[in-house]
Amino acid sequence: MGTDLHELLRSLRVWDVDLPSFDPATAPAEPLALFTAWFAQAVAAGQVEPHTISLATTDEEGLPDVRTVMLHGADASGWSFATHIDSRKGRQLTARPYAALGFYWPAQGRQVRLRGPVTNAPSAESQADLHARSTGALAAALTGRQSQVLGSLEELAHTSEAAWERALREPEAPVPTWTLYHLRPQTVEFFQGEARRRHVRLNYRRTEEGWAKELLWP
Ligand SMILES: Cc1cc2nc3c(=O)[nH]c(=O)nc-3n(C[C@H](O)[C@H](O)[C@H](O)COP(=O)(O)O)c2cc1C
Numbered sequence: 444m445g446t447d448l449h450e451l452l453r454s455l456r457v458w459d460v461d462l463p464s465f466d467p468a469t470a471p472a473e474p475l476a477l478f479t480a481w482f483a484q485a486v487a488a489g490q491v492e493p494h495t496i497s498l499a500t501t502d503e504e505g506l507p508d509v510r511t512v513m514l515h516g517a518d519a520s521g522w523s524f525a526t527h528i529d530s531r532k533g534r535q536l537t538a539r540p541y542a543a544l545g546f547y548w549p550a551q552g553r554q555v556r557l558r559g560p561v562t563n564a565p566s567a568e569s570q571a572d573l574h575a576r577s578t579g580a581l582a583a584a585l586t587g588r589q590s591q592v593l594g595s596l597e598e599l600a601h602t603s604e605a606a607w608e609r610a611l612r613e614p615e616a617p618v619p620t621w622t623l624y625h626l627r628p629q630t631v632e633f634f635q636g637e638a639r640r641r642h643v644r645l646n647y648r649r650t651e652e653g654w655a656k657e658l659l660w661p
Contacts, residue, residue, distance in 0.1 A: 458636045462552045465635035467645040473654050474631035474647040478517055481553060481633065490550040497545040498524060500535040508535060514546075515572060521625035522557060523564070525572060528622040530589040536561055542626055552636025557628040564623035572623045574615050582610040584618040632659070 463484070471477050485493040494514040502508055510532065515523040522544055527533050536542065540562065546555040564572070573584055585606035586599075593599055609616055628649065635643040642661035647654045 457549075458552050458638050458640075460550065460552065462636055462638060465633070465643050465645075467643060467656070467658060470633075470645055470656065472656075474628065474633070475517060475519075477633060477645075478555060478631065481548070481555065482517075485548040485551060485553065488548075488550040490548045493546070493548055495546075496522075496524060497547075498532065499543040499545070500532050501539050501541070502535055503538055508532065515623065520564075521559070521562075521627040523572075523623055523625050525569065525621060525623045527584070527587065527589045527618075527620040528563070529620050532590075533620070533622065536624065542624075544626060554632075554634040554636075556630075556632045556634070557626060558630050559626050559628040561624050561626045564625060566619070569621055569623040570615075570617055573618060573621050578607070578610050578614070581614065581616065581618070582607040584621045585609055585616060587618070587620065634661075 471480075482493060495511050496514050497509055498512045499507055499509045508531070512524045512526060515525055517523070524544075528537065540560055542559070542561045544555075544557045546553075548554070563569075573581060582603065583606070586603050587606075588602075628647075630646060630648050632644060632646045637643065640661065644659035644661055646657050646659050648657065649655075
């Protein structure tokens, strides 16, 4: 029996939870403070995996690409994520060091979007960030060859097994391709969903004088 995708889609709802109100007049002068507050509220609201991000890059032809990564931090150096520099996204970022990030927290009908240039952290910072994470994260990084064509699942199992053994034996094993990236946003948009679709969009724009704020039509 095939699934009726359209019927299934029509049965689903959005904005069907208790949505918090958001008064943009009370928003702080810069976006990091608001992001930090919203992130803490997403955690408190029980949002599953609020630290996952859609990371959009462009390929050598200028065409878009997107995938999920984890947020490693947000501070004065920007919003940080990590990956292999020789992965598909790593190569795209080397060629065009500019990206967009998207967070979606459905528990509160909230979305945050950022766009800006991306820089690589120094190797020592990237390695320290990796070694502060779980054994599984290190084993995954040690497995390597991300985005290359894989011959078989047996090949993956074999390489991953060796990577896990090494990660357990050598918790500071270096992974030279592993790179921490910082996105320094030019714009950060906060979106608060509203049951009657009067969604509130507050956009921060970086200017020479500091951050400018503006509301956007939903
Ligand atoms: C929840 C989740 C978290 C992920 N986190 C990361 C991450 O932090 N870094 C990473 O390189 N890949 C991560 N991945 C895998 C990427 O989505 C992607 O498959 C991989 O990085 C290869 O992407 P690329 O071919 O565009 O380079 C994650 C996937 C999921 C579903």
